[in-house]
Amino acid sequence: MLGRKPIERSSNQCELVDFKSKRRLSQHDKTPLSSRPGINQKSTDLYLLRATSTYNPNFNRAAYHQAINRTVTSGGWLVCYTHGVDDNPGDYNCTPQQLEWMLEQAVTSGSRLLHVADAYDVVNGNKQ
Numbered sequence: 001m002l003g004r005k006p007i008e009r010s011s012n013q014c015e016l017v018d019f020k021s022k023r024r025l026s027q028h029d030k031t032p033l034s035s036r037p038g039i040n041q042k043s044t045d046l047y048l049l050r051a052t053s054t055y056n057p058n059f060n061r062a063a064y065h066q067a068i069n070r071t072v073t074s075g076g077w078l079v080c081y082t083h084g085v086d087d088n089p090g091d092y093n094c095t096p097q098q099l100e101w102m103l104e105q106a107v108t109s110g111s112r113l114l115h116v117a118d119a120y121d122v123v124n125g126n127k128q
Contacts, residue, residue: 033116039067039076046120051079056089059098065105072109077119 038050052067064080071078080102084093106113114122121127 033079033081037067039071039074039078041074041076042123044076046123049079049116049120051081053092054080054082054094054098054102055092056094056098057091059094061101064102068105068109068111072111077123078106078111079116079119 033051034048035053036050037052040050044050052064054064067078070076082092082094082099084090085096085099086093087095089095103113118127
């Protein structure tokens with residue numbers, strides 16, 4: 001990874017990191033994600049975005065529905081992730097039905113669905 005130009009379409013989940021580490025990450029990954037859940041706002045650290053897991057064991061429709069609604073009313077953006085989608089999900093995956101439900105909720109709320117790197121460009125005024 002080191003020595004190459006920045007990756008344009010990548011998002012790697014990171015724990016909380018110090019300023020030096022974030023700077024190094026930003027040179028090699030356009031949109032590093034943290035494991036801190038929450039809604040991203042204009043004041044969000046764009047080099048360590050908040051991201052909400054959609055893991056099967058903790059999949060809570062009421063909590064996700066509330067997060068989507070708060071995102072819409074606040075004008076922020078919500079990053080959701082999973083490691084895989086499977087009919088028999090492991091601890092870090094979700095089912096196809098869970099993913100479909102999340103997408104339906106987002107669409108119904110009027111949210112735009114974007115890849116993390118595209119959302120980053122919109123926030124920075126590089127895209128609409």
